[in-house]
Amino acid sequence: MDVLVLCAKTAVACLLIVAGGAKLSDPASFASTVRLFIPFRVAWPLLSAIAVGVSLGSSPPGLASLTLPAITALNAPVFAIACAFAAVSAMGYAFHRGRSCRCFGALSQRKFDASGVLRSAVTAGIAAVALAHTGPAAVQLDATARVLLLAAAGLLALAAFTAARASSTGSEPEPEVVA
């Protein structure tokens, strides 16, 4: 059981780190997705700032969850973020079906569709599994292990950023303002 919970915890943490790093590589594209969920006109710099904020908001909890597994209080915010992703996915499916979600920046060409809702629900489910209690001995890390995990997590974010920058892609464009 411990292995399952720890796998879930690590997987969600990695997901958040990769998603944050990848989104940061192309805030302009992600901002156009953020715009879909803002019902009023917002200046582009502010949209970009929100996009960067959202991108930055997902990586640190993932980073903390990965490197400080003994702090169980981190599980709840991570679960909340996963639920927020699921909610956004559902809203995107309801109101902006078929448009790019850019959930992983340029790393993914996924759109708001039924399978996306299912995927985000599964992610939230995995985050829920990570809420379960594990034996303290399984998560007791010494300082060296924490530093190594932190370095690996930073490297993961950097690798995601670089890979997304290389792809720099975006999917088929689709914001709503018609020129």
Add this chain to the structure above:
Amino acid sequence: MKIPLYLAVAQWMLLFAFGLLLVVVYRQLGRTLRKTDTADPLGPEVGSKAASLEYSRFADDTVQYLTPGDGQPTLLGFVEPTCLSCEKLVLALGTAEQAGELSGLRVLLLTSSPKSYLKVSDAFRATRLECGRILAQATTEAYRATSTPLLVAIDRDGVVRAAAPAIQLAEVRTFSRACLLPPAVGESIPITAAAPQHDNDLEAAAPAAGAD
């Protein structure tokens, strides 16, 4: 020494994540190499339907969505402020616009550079034509804009009528006429998607695109 269970799990997970990202990077490398293959054509195929595109308009920093075929003929220019040939095209377009030769056309200059880069070019800084930054790589792929400048004439039905590198005023006039061709006539325009040209080769390639 006994490794904590979490550390073992985290190691494998991280290894998996890194492997996945490596695959992504290698896949992109393959795409990049394919895109830079000199056999790739430049510009969308004449007669094909022009793709919708998304850009950030520099004038008011808003995201715009352009749907060719909405009834308005469109002249698209793929340009970069740092490209000297593009400056010439922007100047030619400005001259044509001031002379009223582009009336009835939607003229749009698209670049992959941020707004701040416009400062490096007098022509870009001074132009009154609509400029915007391409937001998705899919746009440059759809229009096969592998080098600049690239001018694309799209008629009111969203059909590409001409696509080629262009610099001179005469070429701009030819392209603007191509935009306004009635669909039923199907008049042949002496401009087709050209073989890929690097920026340095554009001046040699452009005159062939269509003397007025």
